Amino acid sequence: MRKYIYSIFLLGLFSCQEEGVVQYTQEKDGLQFSANSSEDMTKVFNFATATYEEEINGEPKTFYYGDSLAAYTFERVVLDLQGFPTPDEREYKLKTVLVEDQDSSKVAEVVFEPYYSLAPNQLKDTIKITVLRPKTRGTYTVGITVDTEGKGAFFDKGVVEKSILRLDIKDVYEQPEGWDERQEWLGEFDEEKYAFMVTVSKQAFSKENNHMWNETDKYNLELREALDEFNANAAPEDRKKFKFPVTTKLVWWDKQLKFLGEFSEEKHEFIKNLLSEEGETLANNSKLEYWNLVFRDAVAEQGISEFSFPVVTVQSSWWRESLLGAFSPEKQEFIVRELFPRSDYQIKDGTWDYANPVLRVLLEQYNAEHPEAPLAFDFPIEGRPEWWDFRESYLGEYSDIKRDIAVVAVLTKQMYYGECNINPLVNQNMSMDNVMGAIRDAINAYNEEHPDSQLELPVSAPGWWAEKSYYLGDYSPEKEAFMQQIMPMYAYQEWANWTDWNPIFRYELAAYNSAHPDAPYGFTFPEVDTKPSYWDELPYLGEYSEAKRVFIWITLMPMNYGNVNGWFLGAPSEGGNPSDWPARHATLTEAYANTYEDFMKKYAGANPTPFDFPASW
DSSP: OOOOOOOHEEEEEESSSSSTOOOOOOOOOOEOOSSSSGGOOOOOOOOOOOOOEEETTTTTEEEEEEGGOOOEEEEEEEEEEEEEOOOSEEEEEEEEEOOTTTOTTTTTOOOEEEEEEETTOOOOOEEEEEEEOOOSSSEEEEEEEEESSSSTOOOOEEEGSSSOOOEEEEEOOOOOOOGGHHHHHHSOHHHHHHHHHHHHHSSOOOTTTTHHHHHHHHHHHHHHHHHHHHHHHHHHGGGOOOOOOOOOOOOTGGGGHHOOOSHHHHHHHHHHHHHHHTTTOSSSSSSSHHHHHHHHHHHHHHHOOOOOOOOOSSSOTTTHHHHHHHOOOOHHHHHHHHHGGGGTTOOOOOGGHHHHHHHHHHHHHHHHHOOOOOSSOOOOOSSSOOTTTTHHHHHHSHHHHHHHHHHHHHHHHHTTTEEEHHHHHHOOOOOOOOHHHHHHHHHHHHHHTTTTTTOOOOOOOOOOGGGHHHHHOOOOOOHHHHHHHHGGGEEEEOOHHHHHHHHHHHHHHHHHHOTTTTTTOOOOOOOOOOOOGGGGGGGOSOOOOHHHHHHHHHHHGGGGGGGHHHHHTTOOTTTGGGGHHHHHHHHHHHHHHHHHHHHHHHGGGGGOOOOOOSSOO
């Protein structure tokens, strides 16, 4: 083995060098740990907080090992050569030593690689060192240094301050922030308990974890089930001694004490059973204000005395005095009972569009039904709303009672997904067509009950009528009512084709007037007879005539949701299939054989021309 001796001559030669330059006086090269400061000479690792990443749905997510990690490897431990590189590979070994002031009973276990060596012509070596998880919780320490003993040792130690690498190895689960705030569901802090939680959940308990923090009640159940499963499969000596509290208390319960009152398992079970009948679950939302009343009613009906629900005496944040008047707990309960089911169980901006008139109408109804115990409060009259200005052509002169009737009629018709609205009244961009019938019916019902105070609505055509006047003619409520009576007879759907309906209306009007010569209708429909463009593609129909067309349509419409078109009849240009022709022809010829004479007699007032269908084509 070659030795490199650094002579006194060299020491003298460099004795005047600047301070900090290393001077070599040892017979062997030195090997030391690379460090820029004393802090770099200590490596710390806590098994309890070790994490790894895994891709979930294309996104990296961090998980905790918990107690599942048995060993950890420091992947990049760097050693520096104190001396000169050589063209030879030089083997070296490492060993463990106690560090200053170390507890000899707390020595970390280290596993070295089977072979370390400094490569030829290199000044550094990067190695791996593995530490084992301590057998018991705590902090364990050990020093790592170059083994300079033995005849085959190539290296001496380097400078003293870089000759020992300190490893502080921990297996310590510290109490996480927020534990005390969730002690009802987690119990007293216990390191073994928390270690189990991290191992099972693969996550540290954190306020940032929505499930652990905002759904601790569900997390508690998961932990109890996991602990039961572990103990059932573990040897007696390995079973966990700790426990998690047995509770079903919802984590947000105490924030809603004004609606729910003090928690008890019996009360919670009562709630779950009651809501399950409604297909509901208890949630921390605005519906609790409504459920409070439901729960109180059920407790009273069932005669339960073991628990109760509080009466809410505090004014809710949604209260508007201008529309509701002075506050009282009884009035607030009435509003919650009546408005919440109509407004998706929360008061929204749109609720105030109808709240005042609807509440007054409902209060009047309640008091009329309970004359022996009327409610001792009232609601102010809101007055003329802004939207009346752009609905006056439909509703006419304003009155409070007319406004109330219109709002209630529209509200009843506008229930969507658990929420009512009167958008056709308050949104001037919406059509009134779908609600005017309900308003007229409500006004008529009022007039029948109040012969001395009649309400009137202007005669006004639906918004879509002007567009279809070529087929329908001049508007009158009587004509619209006639159309609404005729169209359902043939399974009318919303996609009405007025080209088809025009001759049907004329024929039905002629039939009615013939049957009622003493009281015929005073309106007419324009004579519009438009032969369908695809008719000549359908040889099974034969020669065209208006009477035949009406016969075909009223025969086939109930078979196709009130709609007959070229596709249904089998016209190729309309995407129809000629293979449908025999079935359509059979239906029509059968109807012809059974009803033709009655058809011609019933609609004689429309002067139908005789027709028939070809026997073959």
